[in-house]
Amino acid sequence: MNRLDMRTRRRALWPSVALIAAGISVPVYADPPSTQYGLAWEETFSGSSVDTSRWNFRTDVKALSAQLAANAVIDTGQLSLLMKQQAVSGKQYTGAGIVSKQQFGYGYFEVRARNTTNTGWHNSFWMMAGDGSDTFAAGRYLEIDQAEIDTADQTHIPSGLQIWNGQAGSGANIGGPRCATYAPGVNLTAAYHTYGADWREGAIDFYLDGVKYCTVAYSTTTYRQDPVNIWLTAIAYQNPVSVGGTPQYYDTVRFYKKDQYVMNGRYGYSESGAGWADSTLTGFGLIPQRYSCTAGAKAIFAPGFNQSGTYHVYIWKTVNANADTQGEVTVNDTVGTSTTTINFTTGTSGWVDLGTHSFNVGTTNPAIGVTNTVHNGCQRAGAAKFVRV
Numbered sequence: 001m002n003r004l005d006m007r008t009r010r011r012a013l014w015p016s017v018a019l020i021a022a023g024i025s026v027p028v029y030a031d032p033p034s035t036q037y038g039l040a041w042e043e044t045f046s047g048s049s050v051d052t053s054r055w056n057f058r059t060d061v062k063a064l065s066a067q068l069a070a071n072a073v074i075d076t077g078q079l080s081l082l083m084k085q086q087a088v089s090g091k092q093y094t095g096a097g098i099v100s101k102q103q104f105g106y107g108y109f110e111v112r113a114r115n116t117t118n119t120g121w122h123n124s125f126w127m128m129a130g131d132g133s134d135t136f137a138a139g140r141y142l143e144i145d146q147a148e149i150d151t152a153d154q155t156h157i158p159s160g161l162q163i164w165n166g167q168a169g170s171g172a173n174i175g176g177p178r179c180a181t182y183a184p185g186v187n188l189t190a191a192y193h194t195y196g197a198d199w200r201e202g203a204i205d206f207y208l209d210g211v212k213y214c215t216v217a218y219s220t221t222t223y224r225q226d227p228v229n230i231w232l233t234a235i236a237y238q239n240p241v242s243v244g245g246t247p248q249y250y251d252t253v254r255f256y257k258k259d260q261y262v263m264n265g266r267y268g269y270s271e272s273g274a275g276w277a278d279s280t281l282t283g284f285g286l287i288p289q290r291y292s293c294t295a296g297a298k299a300i301f302a303p304g305f306n307q308s309g310t311y312h313v314y315i316w317k318t319v320n321a322n323a324d325t326q327g328e329v330t331v332n333d334t335v336g337t338s339t340t341t342i343n344f345t346t347g348t349s350g351w352v353d354l355g356t357h358s359f360n361v362g363t364t365n366p367a368i369g370v371t372n373t374v375h376n377g378c379q380r381a382g383a384a385k386f387v388r389v
Helices: 003-021
Strands: 038-043 055-057 065-067 072-074 079-081 084-088 091-100 107-114 121-128 142-150 160-163 193-200 202-208 211-218 229-236 248-257 260-263 269-272 277-282 288-292 298-301 309-317 327-332 337-342 350-359 369-373 379-381 383-388
Touching: 065 229, 072 091, 079 091, 079 229, 107 121, 107 142, 121 193, 121 248, 142 193, 160 211, 229 248, 260 369, 309 369, 327 350, 337 350, 350 383, 369 379, 369 383
Parallel strands: 065 091
Antiparallel strands: 038 248, 055 091, 072 079, 079 248, 084 091, 091 229, 107 193, 107 248, 121 142, 121 229, 142 160, 193 202, 202 211, 260 383, 269 298, 277 288, 288 379, 298 369, 309 350, 309 383, 327 337, 327 369
16 A cells, blocks of 8 residues: 555544544444455545535535535535525525536445434435536436435435436436345444445445445446446435534545446547447447448547556447448557457347456556457447456
8 A cells, every 4th residue: 555545544534533532433444345446536625625626516406405615615634514504595504515527437436424413404425427506417327326314314324226318307217226225223423434336337336334235236238327426415305404513524535446448438438530420329338339431440448547457358349230340459458469350240239358458557558458440341339348357
């Protein structure tokens, strides 16, 4: 563990040290699901105010409160969401929240939090596409509710998914699998706890203090696999509402990755050559594809590895009658390059195994990833994945 990691872990435990001194038992910071996960993004709230280069403020008006940027403050190295009795935009209370500007795909999301002692509030660590101005914006497909705690009950954690159709408006919800409400056997206002959600291909696991308590399916063939933003929020939700107790505290936020996925239109995907256009066909995760029928055109999947290591590499094959019969798929790894010729007109759509390869941290040679070159026919660019082994 490097010095930065050691400082971060010590800083993350400061509130716990104070609680231990007061005789309250608290857990240490939980680790990700396995040692194959590497830290890819972190927020320690170490400044004097919320870093607006990394976060948007939640500013909508919903339920019983209006959310104000002024209510999201930094207090001794943690995010403090203030809850007030304050008339704004027709509501009698004001809440707060922040939303990451960066979007995330598959990986392990984690935060340490201590719940407010105020009642009548709905405090959540959750992931969904958006910028905080509206929870019903267009473009959202997946909502991961790691913890949606109604503060009238501080001994249970409701978790699960909400699935949307990507359209704007509150009527776009199409349901979603939920966990049985989890009872951890503690009062969540008494200490800091670590809440985690591991989004992987086909499912999402939910954790508290490093213990998995629920798994729900999120099918890649039924639902869009679009990226999400991280939300840390507190809104007034149900009468009676109280204020004046402890704020809602969120400590260090982390995102870990084990496997690397690159899909067209996302980080790590690029094109060269002529003829690229949007396809009417979808590929992995129901993501609309790109295609070109121009020989020599290339689609490049370069994830920017957050940790060096060995990965099993795959490319998504979308079968179509006018597809490339001799698609050239090249893997660029630490050793060199290897090329596989794929006939995209035959067989079934799905992942094609390109073997095991080693890659270095970063995005430069020799750790680029996969290049898909059009040879003879129309080539559809969907996705590539790198599974840590």
